[in-house]
Amino acid sequence: MIVRGNDRGLFAGDFLRSASAVVLVWLLYSGLRLALLPFLGWNPQSADDWTRLLEVRDWLGGQSWWDVSQHRMNPPQGFSMHWSRLVDLPLAAAIAVIGERWGMALVPLLWLLGGLFALRAIMLRLGLSGLAYGFGLFAFVLFPLVPGVFAPMAIDHHGPQAVMALATTAAMLSPLRRGALAAGLFAATWLAISLEGLPLVAVVAALYGLRYLGEERRLLPWFLLSLTSFALLLSLATRPNAELLGPWCDILLPGHITAFAMATLMAGIGPFLPFQHTPAGRLAALALVPLAALPTALVLLGPCAANPMAALDPVLMQWWHGYIGEGLPFWRQPVSTALMLVWLVVPLVGGYWLAGRGGGFADGAGGNWLLLFVLALAAWLYSLLVMREALIAQWLAIPFAAALLALLLPGARAIPSLVPRLAATLGVFVLATPLVVTAMAKPLDPLLPTPTMARGAAAPVVAGSCDFARLAGLKPGLLLTPMDDAPEILARTQHSVIAASYHRNQRPMVDTITAFSGSADDLRRIAADYGANYVAVCLSASDFALYRTAPGDNAATMLASDSQPAWLVPVAGLDGVLRVWRVAPDVTQQVRRAGTPAPRR
CATH class of the missing domain: 3.40.50 (Rossmann fold)
Incomplete structure (x- = not known):
């Protein structure tokens, strides 16, 4: 176990590792959020949440499963949408059974429950002690992006894709073939919801390659086979053929799936090549995977291999996309947001170092800690370029924050003097999560405004809301x-x-x-x-x-x-x-x- 303190009692025993503890934490949190709804309002939180509601209403009202267009935008042509019906499914089912208001309230919380169970699986495979595990169960409220995305009425796709990312990670840490197959399924669903997950799915594939290189675990072909199969199935099941062959670059395309298939073929051939008993031979076999997949993707995808936003009209770049904070890099964010993004590396590196210091990893869990650290670090780097990817990075950082809290907080609380004890306790939370540093930096935002904050600064916003x-x-x-x-x-x-x-x-x-x-x-x-x-x-x-x-x-x-x-x-x-x-x-x-x-x- 990574925690050297007392592992007895309710908060450090078997109960916290059980599924019942996850459900209890979820019920307590969900009950509080639902109790606040009469005061916060029953309305969707953002324009995308309102549009998701429109998508579900239209589908329940008779619009085709294959048609996710918004026909009341720019009629009669309508607005083409890249959204997936996979996100509509649970929301439509809930609305059909319990009504629109309660459906929108409960579905985000159900996605949160899925995220917590995936987090539990990750922490179990890391061998966390009871104390660290207990901190991990509750720590999600200390990561600023998580509570808002999984709040009642937040029905956009960001929550579901984060849960798929967590489920992919949990399955990746399994040493079994069925874990690789499950990881491929979850990764394909993640990509069907949002193609933005592709860089991190590529990292997952690379980590399977790392397991083959270091441990000779032949799981990469099974992950890629599952990814390819389910990507094809989900694309055919949720996208009209005309769209798959159309001009859009923001969904899974035949070029992506063909590249996955080429990678699967090469990964399957690799273990049967000569010299696979040596690391050099395995490395040469693994090199065949990108050498086959990348040229295939570049040739078949053409311009779609680049950033889909690269072709935006200059007017949209100037007056629209340049002000959407969630799609911008950290250096274009308000100070508090930029610090939130950058600071996440502190619990990642600190938690990993402290957990492994002096052989502190649980027996056999060191490899999983390394895999998770590399994936979390990749997600953190991605979030520095695209702010909304920080949601996944924050989820993946929770086990490291839990380790850091479990290792440092007992010592801080044991300091006999009040002021040093409070200072040390606050210092531990500052190191473990970005919440405190973000809150402390908030007063700096108006002193150092950015364009995303200054929308209309030269023409002050009129007070009041619009009904x-x-x-x-x-x-x-x-x-x-x-x-x-x-x-x-x-x-x-x-x-x-x-x-x-x-x-x-x-x-x-x-x-x-x-x-x-x-x-x-x-x-x-x-x-x-x-x-x-x-x-x-x-x-x-x-x-x-x-x-x-x-x-x-x-x-x-x-x-x-x-x-x-x-x-x-x-x-x-x-x-x-x-x-x-x-x-x-x-x-x-x-x-x-x-x-x-x-x-x-």
């Missing part, structure tokens, strides 16, 4: 509205919108941004081009405030100052924080006579 349900009283029509609030408007009303923030649909997104950040003439032209019935803005929305910082007499500032042109007719009762104007019926004809294109509809 988009009030729009339901208007005759259903097409709204030209900033993109962040568009999904909630769709969920609360029968209206349609021109655009929301989904990268496949660049032209409507660019036009929406241009309509508000450009001139009044741009606003009129785009409203007419799409045949919009209404222009609606929430003055407290951060994206609308951002458009007010555009140079010149931009349309957003004009609308906020009640100096709208005559072709926009204010809607009575909707002239506060939420402002709505009807587009005059003859504006389309006026713009056509001026020589603009015919409406897209």
